[in-house]
Amino acid sequence: MHVIAYTSESQIPQAKLEKSLSEIEDVAQKKNSEMEITGALFYLNSRFLQIIEGEKAALEDLMKTLHHDPRHSDIVYLKDSPIEKRSMATWDMEIFNLETDKKQSLKTLQIITETFQQNLFDEKKTDDNADMLISFYKSVLK
Numbered sequence: 487m488h489v490i491a492y493t494s495e496s497q498i499p500q501a502k503l504e505k506s507l508s509e510i511e512d513v514a515q516k517k518n519s520e521m522e523i524t525g526a527l528f529y530l531n532s533r534f535l536q537i538i539e540g541e542k543a544a545l546e547d548l549m550k551t552l553h554h555d556p557r558h559s560d561i562v563y564l565k566d567s568p569i570e571k572r573s574m575a576t577w578d579m580e581i582f583n584l585e586t587d588k589k590q591s592l593k594t595l596q597i598i599t600e601t602f603q604q605n606l607f608d609e610k611k612t613d614d615n616a617d618m619l620i621s622f623y624k625s626v627l628k
Protein backbone atom coordinates (compact mmCIF):
# COMPACT_ATOMS: atom_id res chain seq x y z
CA MET A 487 0.00 0.00 0.00
CA HIS A 488 1.22 3.48 -0.90
CA VAL A 489 0.25 7.14 -0.40
CA ILE A 490 0.86 10.19 -2.58
CA ALA A 491 -0.01 13.73 -1.49
CA TYR A 492 0.52 16.75 -3.73
CA THR A 493 -0.49 20.37 -4.14
CA SER A 494 -1.29 22.09 -7.45
CA GLU A 495 -2.56 25.39 -8.84
CA SER A 496 -6.13 25.36 -10.11
CA GLN A 497 -6.65 26.66 -13.66
CA ILE A 498 -10.43 26.54 -13.35
CA PRO A 499 -12.17 29.93 -13.72
CA GLN A 500 -14.22 30.80 -10.62
CA ALA A 501 -17.47 30.80 -12.62
CA LYS A 502 -16.93 27.18 -13.62
CA LEU A 503 -15.57 25.94 -10.31
CA GLU A 504 -18.62 24.24 -8.87
CA LYS A 505 -19.45 22.43 -12.12
CA SER A 506 -15.82 21.36 -12.68
CA LEU A 507 -15.42 20.01 -9.14
CA SER A 508 -18.56 17.95 -9.51
CA GLU A 509 -17.35 16.62 -12.89
CA ILE A 510 -14.00 15.67 -11.31
CA GLU A 511 -15.83 14.00 -8.42
CA ASP A 512 -18.04 11.93 -10.75
CA VAL A 513 -15.18 10.57 -12.85
CA ALA A 514 -12.81 10.17 -9.88
CA GLN A 515 -15.28 8.19 -7.80
CA LYS A 516 -15.97 5.81 -10.66
CA LYS A 517 -12.37 5.32 -11.81
CA ASN A 518 -10.87 5.24 -8.31
CA SER A 519 -13.24 2.55 -7.15
CA GLU A 520 -12.26 0.45 -10.20
CA MET A 521 -8.56 1.03 -9.43
CA GLU A 522 -9.04 0.54 -5.66
CA ILE A 523 -7.77 4.06 -5.00
CA THR A 524 -9.12 6.03 -2.04
CA GLY A 525 -8.50 9.61 -1.02
CA ALA A 526 -9.51 13.22 -0.65
CA LEU A 527 -9.20 16.43 -2.65
CA PHE A 528 -9.21 19.83 -0.94
CA TYR A 529 -9.72 23.13 -2.79
CA LEU A 530 -8.85 26.50 -1.26
CA ASN A 531 -7.65 29.84 -2.72
CA SER A 532 -7.22 28.41 -6.24
CA ARG A 533 -5.08 25.56 -4.98
CA PHE A 534 -5.62 21.83 -4.65
CA LEU A 535 -4.28 19.42 -2.05
CA GLN A 536 -4.95 15.80 -2.99
CA ILE A 537 -4.19 12.61 -1.09
CA ILE A 538 -4.45 9.25 -2.84
CA GLU A 539 -3.95 5.78 -1.34
CA GLY A 540 -3.68 2.45 -3.12
CA GLU A 541 -1.26 0.13 -4.92
CA LYS A 542 1.82 2.05 -6.09
CA ALA A 543 1.31 1.21 -9.78
CA ALA A 544 -2.32 2.38 -9.71
CA LEU A 545 -1.30 5.66 -8.06
CA GLU A 546 1.46 6.21 -10.62
CA ASP A 547 -1.02 5.64 -13.46
CA LEU A 548 -3.39 8.18 -11.96
CA MET A 549 -0.56 10.71 -11.49
CA LYS A 550 0.29 10.38 -15.22
CA THR A 551 -3.31 11.30 -16.04
CA LEU A 552 -3.27 14.15 -13.52
CA HIS A 553 -0.06 15.62 -14.97
CA HIS A 554 -1.88 16.02 -18.31
CA ASP A 555 -5.08 17.54 -16.92
CA PRO A 556 -5.23 21.24 -17.93
CA ARG A 557 -7.56 22.04 -15.02
CA HIS A 558 -4.51 22.35 -12.77
CA SER A 559 -0.73 22.91 -13.01
CA ASP A 560 2.46 23.12 -10.92
CA ILE A 561 2.09 19.77 -9.19
CA VAL A 562 4.36 19.55 -6.14
CA TYR A 563 4.72 16.25 -4.27
CA LEU A 564 4.47 16.45 -0.49
CA LYS A 565 4.51 12.73 0.14
CA ASP A 566 5.22 9.59 -1.93
CA SER A 567 5.73 6.71 0.51
CA PRO A 568 4.74 3.17 1.42
CA ILE A 569 2.08 2.90 4.15
CA GLU A 570 0.81 0.01 6.25
CA LYS A 571 -2.86 0.62 5.67
CA ARG A 572 -5.36 3.07 4.21
CA SER A 573 -6.68 5.91 6.35
CA MET A 574 -9.48 6.94 3.97
CA ALA A 575 -10.81 3.48 3.15
CA THR A 576 -14.43 4.65 2.78
CA TRP A 577 -13.70 7.58 0.41
CA ASP A 578 -13.32 6.79 -3.34
CA MET A 579 -12.57 10.49 -3.68
CA GLU A 580 -14.08 12.93 -1.22
CA ILE A 581 -13.95 16.53 -2.47
CA PHE A 582 -13.88 19.42 0.01
CA ASN A 583 -14.35 22.91 -1.38
CA LEU A 584 -13.06 24.71 1.69
CA GLU A 585 -14.36 28.05 0.39
CA THR A 586 -17.96 26.91 0.57
CA ASP A 587 -18.18 23.70 2.59
CA LYS A 588 -20.30 23.73 5.70
CA LYS A 589 -19.12 22.39 9.03
CA GLN A 590 -17.64 18.91 8.72
CA SER A 591 -18.87 15.98 10.77
CA LEU A 592 -16.87 14.52 13.64
CA LYS A 593 -16.34 11.38 11.55
CA THR A 594 -14.76 13.48 8.77
CA LEU A 595 -12.49 15.16 11.30
CA GLN A 596 -11.47 11.77 12.68
CA ILE A 597 -10.58 10.43 9.22
CA ILE A 598 -8.58 13.54 8.30
CA THR A 599 -6.72 13.53 11.62
CA GLU A 600 -5.94 9.81 11.34
CA THR A 601 -4.71 10.26 7.75
CA PHE A 602 -2.34 12.96 8.84
CA GLN A 603 -1.01 11.09 11.87
CA GLN A 604 -0.70 7.66 10.22
CA ASN A 605 0.33 8.37 6.67
CA LEU A 606 1.30 11.98 6.00
CA PHE A 607 3.37 13.27 8.90
CA ASP A 608 7.00 13.62 7.88
CA GLU A 609 9.56 14.58 10.52
CA LYS A 610 11.92 16.00 7.91
CA LYS A 611 9.46 18.28 6.10
CA THR A 612 8.25 20.49 8.90
CA ASP A 613 6.98 23.33 6.66
CA ASP A 614 4.98 20.98 4.44
CA ASN A 615 3.48 19.34 7.51
CA ALA A 616 2.41 22.73 8.78
CA ASP A 617 0.78 23.64 5.43
CA MET A 618 -1.11 20.36 5.30
CA LEU A 619 -2.29 20.60 8.89
CA ILE A 620 -3.56 24.14 8.33
CA SER A 621 -5.52 23.05 5.24
CA PHE A 622 -7.02 20.14 7.12
CA TYR A 623 -8.02 22.15 10.13
CA LYS A 624 -9.52 24.89 7.96
CA SER A 625 -11.86 22.21 6.68
CA VAL A 626 -12.94 21.59 10.23
CA LEU A 627 -13.31 25.20 11.33
CA LYS A 628 -15.29 26.41 8.28
Ligand SMILES: Cc1cc2nc3c(=O)[nH]c(=O)nc-3n(C[C@H](O)[C@H](O)[C@H](O)COP(=O)(O)O)c2cc1C
Nearest residue numbers: 510513514517518527534536551552555557558579
Ligand atom coordinates in the same frame (compact mmCIF):
# COMPACT_ATOMS: atom_id res chain seq x y z
C1 LIG B 1 -7.24 18.31 -9.12
C2 LIG B 1 -7.74 17.11 -9.87
C3 LIG B 1 -7.89 15.91 -9.20
C4 LIG B 1 -8.34 14.78 -9.88
N1 LIG B 1 -8.46 13.59 -9.21
C5 LIG B 1 -8.82 12.47 -9.89
C6 LIG B 1 -8.88 11.22 -9.23
O1 LIG B 1 -8.65 11.07 -8.03
N2 LIG B 1 -9.23 10.13 -10.00
C7 LIG B 1 -9.51 10.22 -11.32
O2 LIG B 1 -9.82 9.20 -11.95
N3 LIG B 1 -9.47 11.41 -11.95
C8 LIG B 1 -9.14 12.53 -11.28
N4 LIG B 1 -9.10 13.73 -11.94
C9 LIG B 1 -9.51 13.78 -13.37
C10 LIG B 1 -8.41 13.23 -14.27
O3 LIG B 1 -7.41 14.20 -14.50
C11 LIG B 1 -9.02 12.78 -15.63
O4 LIG B 1 -9.70 13.85 -16.23
C12 LIG B 1 -10.00 11.62 -15.46
O5 LIG B 1 -9.40 10.59 -14.70
C13 LIG B 1 -10.46 11.05 -16.81
O6 LIG B 1 -9.36 10.56 -17.49
P1 LIG B 1 -9.51 9.75 -18.86
O7 LIG B 1 -10.31 10.65 -19.77
O8 LIG B 1 -8.09 9.52 -19.30
O9 LIG B 1 -10.25 8.48 -18.50
C14 LIG B 1 -8.67 14.87 -11.27
C15 LIG B 1 -8.52 16.09 -11.92
C16 LIG B 1 -8.07 17.21 -11.24
C17 LIG B 1 -7.91 18.51 -11.96
